Amino acid sequence: MKALWRLNKYLYNYKWYLFWGILFTFISNIFVIIPAQLVRIAIDYVVESFSYYQLYEEGSVVRDLARSVFLKYILVFGLLILAMALLRGLFLFLIRQTIIAMSRLIEYDLKNEIYRHYQSLPLAFFRQNSTGDLMARITEDVSKVRMYLGPALMYGINLLILFPMVIGYMFTVNVPLTLYSLMPLPVLSLSIYLVNNMINERSEKIQRSMSGLSTFVQEAFSGIRVIKSFVRESDSARQFKKASEDYKEKSISLTRVQSLFFPLILALIGLSTIITVYVGGIQVIEGAIGYGVIAEFILYVNMLTWPVTSLGWVTSIVQRAAASQTRINEFLDQKNDILSTENIVRDIEGSIKVENLSFVYPDSGIRALDDVSFDIAAGQSLAIIGTTGSGKSTIANLLMRMYDATSGRILIDDTDIRAYDIAHLREQIGYVPQDVFLFSDSITNNIGFGLGKELDVIRIEQAAKDADVYQNIVDFPKGFDTRLGERGITLSGGQKQRVSIARAIAKSPRILLLDDCLSAVDTKTENAILNALEKIMKGRTSIIISHRVSSAKLADQIIVLNDGMMVENGTHEDLMLAKGSYAELYEKQTQQAGEVE
Structure with a gap:
């Protein structure tokens, strides 16, 4: 009893x-x-x-x-x-x-x-x-x-x-x-x-x-x-x-x-x-x-x-x-150990500084990151490139405070991320996951998911235009009122990705996180989304996580991860001249794309 x-x-x-x-x-x-x-x-x-x-x-x-x-x-x-x-x-x-x-x-x-x-x-x-x-x-x-x-x-x-x-x-x-x-x-x-x-x-x-x-x-x-x-x-x-x-x-x-x-x-x-x-x-x-x-x-x-x-x-x-x-x-009786130390509630500019970041997953004991450091100025963009299991998505999880770092720290606007009120911080980050999840609801409600109870139709439509999915939506018989099937099965792969991007930008985030969101689409769809992203990223601190170098070209700065460690850092041109891992990966993917064509 x-x-x-x-x-x-x-x-x-x-x-x-x-x-x-x-x-x-x-x-x-x-x-x-x-x-x-x-x-x-x-x-x-x-x-x-x-x-x-x-x-x-x-x-x-x-x-x-x-x-x-x-x-x-x-x-x-x-x-x-x-x-x-x-x-x-x-x-x-x-x-x-x-x-x-x-x-x-x-x-x-x-x-x-x-x-x-x-x-x-x-x-x-x-x-x-x-x-x-x-x-x-x-x-x-x-x-x-x-x-x-x-x-x-x-x-x-x-x-x-x-x-x-x-x-x-x-x-x-x-x-x-x-x-x-x-x-x-x-x-x-x-x-x-x-x-x-x-x-x-x-x-x-x-x-x-x-x-x-x-x-x-x-x-x-x-x-x-x-x-x-x-x-x-x-x-x-x-x-x-x-x-x-x-x-x-x-x-x-x-x-x-x-x-x-x-x-x-x-x-x-x-x-x-x-x-x-x-x-x-x-x-x-x-x-x-x-x-x-x-x-x-x-x-x-x-x-x-x-x-x-x-x-x-x-x-x-x-x-x-x-x-x-x-x-x-x-x-x-399970407790949440992801807590705010100071509950700071303020609008952020978007500069990010990562210092000696290491992380071990508590459930599996896998070391995902090992002493990673980088800086992004507010409004600038960073591409994180690496093969599967290199720790790319772990950085996104740590920035969203889904986990806390095992060692090292993340600073946003020169303030430790752990000091911010968690909900307020996440409200200012637009996240596009690799595995797109759309709800069995209308397209309007899916795009406006981060806006709360009061949906702004103008903002939703503008987000759809920015994500280059507006025309696809209005071509549906019920337009934005179209109800999606389970996990968004009504839409094609490219449409799902773009609706997911529209959902992230509808709330006007200061930081945009794109977690390998182009991995499941073909080259033509990828180019269409990349063209849309170029406009979306302007004025926002953007982090593009990908295993494709084609996505990295949009970024001001690129880092290359291998087995949780940062092996290269620089612009696209610098890394190509260095003829290291990035240049090798770029040549391989370019050749494969040429063969496919």
Whole structure:
């Protein structure tokens, strides 16, 4: 239960829902006990009245009068029992409107807290944890916790209120009969607990099997072109059949266990009823109790059956909720170590100075940068060239403060980057990633993503023109209102890159970071984007990260990275004269471009 203590703050926030839920539960149970008492009184009245009724001669006026009075009282008892049932139904409705509604409100708050916390965590957290795991904790785990806060809490409170009320009253009526009639109930609770654990265990196996089956089908249909190209349809069908067979066997195994559930309950309820009738019958014969007491106790046993049955079920829910909350707490306890030292909020000019920068990725231990230094004046441009794995993108991540340097420092406008307010700093940096990510939304909302809630249509259109994608957009039937498919699948590779560039420049950043954003486009599209970039970069501090030297020609200064170390630094002309790594790379790529043409 320790893991679930964190939820107490939510219970405190909704304490009035809980208070009224407990009060309604207490009142509803009063309307459970009273009908049983009315049944006892009614049966005893019927038995006693019938014995007197038989004393009168058939057809006599007194007999007819006694019969009408007798039926009138029976009708009154029936109406009272019906009224009690309706009142109980009303309060059961109110219980659900308080306790179950409270659980839904807490579920809403908990999901929002987890989501907000996810967004506050550094990039390293998302590299270490899979998207599936993040999703599972905010959906499945929260749902299990809600079951504890809703049904488990509701039935638990009902059990704590109903048991003392009913058993206490049963003891006042007849102690021996109470003890005998309640004998099977602990066995029932333990049995349900064991069966529930078996059901939960098999259900989780089925869930995992279903997840694997869904993943297989999704991959098969996403890669249907590859499957057809390599004529692997029959092999894919065999693999699906094998996965389906595993799911089928686990489902049948669950069905076998579930088939024990209701027979077990009915058998133990039946046993309680038989014991009650047998022991009660002996006491009736001895004259200790009336017939009505047996009927009353049978009703009490049936009243207690579901609460006792739910005890095993509730225990199982609490265990699962505790396990889920432990998983949720594990992520909620993760702290963001990327913090601002001084929270400086000011507009930047854009000069960048990198001093002896080194970085080791915390999750993998890979040394990405080793003692790198360079300067960029405000409004100037720098190209960072290097092969895959040379540390180019790591510099972009450090400038955006997705990570903090292992050693060395980065200065923007002669102020350490760690002193700036992180959100304010990032607002002034336009970032174009290598792997373009566009949302399943309109083109307007994608380009205006960095502008906040109030979208400036003029700025969005101007950004599209600057990125040389305006004409492509207006040619669509719905223009800027065109909704993009998943990850921007509606657009071509070049269009996606240019929309991504438009999104970066729409917020008028002082620093523009282009992280190998031309790697996935052809030469013709690259030239079109480079022409657009030439205008975009004017007046902005720009960093072009690329493995293509064609992009580097736009820059005022070029550095070449190799295995995390800076091996060359200078202008395009200087590096060509030096005949080093840059010149060698330039010649190779120029020859390849010529061969392609």
